[in-house]
Amino acid sequence: MAELLKTQTCPYCNDAVEDCHSIWDYEADEEVTCDSCGKVYVVKPQYKLEGWLIEKQCQQCGEWTDDGYKMCDCGEFSEKY
Ligand SMILES: [Zn+2]
Ligand SMILES: [Zn+2]
Numbered sequence: 001m002a003e004l005l006k007t008q009t010c011p012y013c014n015d016a017v018e019d020c021h022s023i024w025d026y027e028a029d030e031e032v033t034c035d036s037c038g039k040v041y042v043v044k045p046q047y048k049l050e051g052w053l054i055e056k057q058c059q060q061c062g063e064w065t066d067d068g069y070k071m072c073d074c075g076e077f078s079e080k081y
Helices: 073-080
Strands: 030-033 040-043
Touching: none
Parallel strands: none
Antiparallel strands: 030 040
16 A cells, blocks of 8 residues: 555645645545646545444433443432432
8 A cells, every 4th residue: 555645745746735725535536636736636535443432312411422331410410419
């Protein structure tokens, strides 16, 4: 596999595109015209999945939490008082 670049860089003139103008879409396969030299190159962002973050909703207060099996604070309060 080819080396991945940290920035979207033109392979002809080495002009780096600012992050805000780079192509970020997963599985994108986009032709980009270099602002600097006017040549066309193809951009394919590569992502590595690190796993899933799961959120669940508290049935009492409707709060979404990613705290696994831990109960929401609102439940503890209503039990104590
Ligand atoms: Zn260029
Ligand atoms: Zn709650």
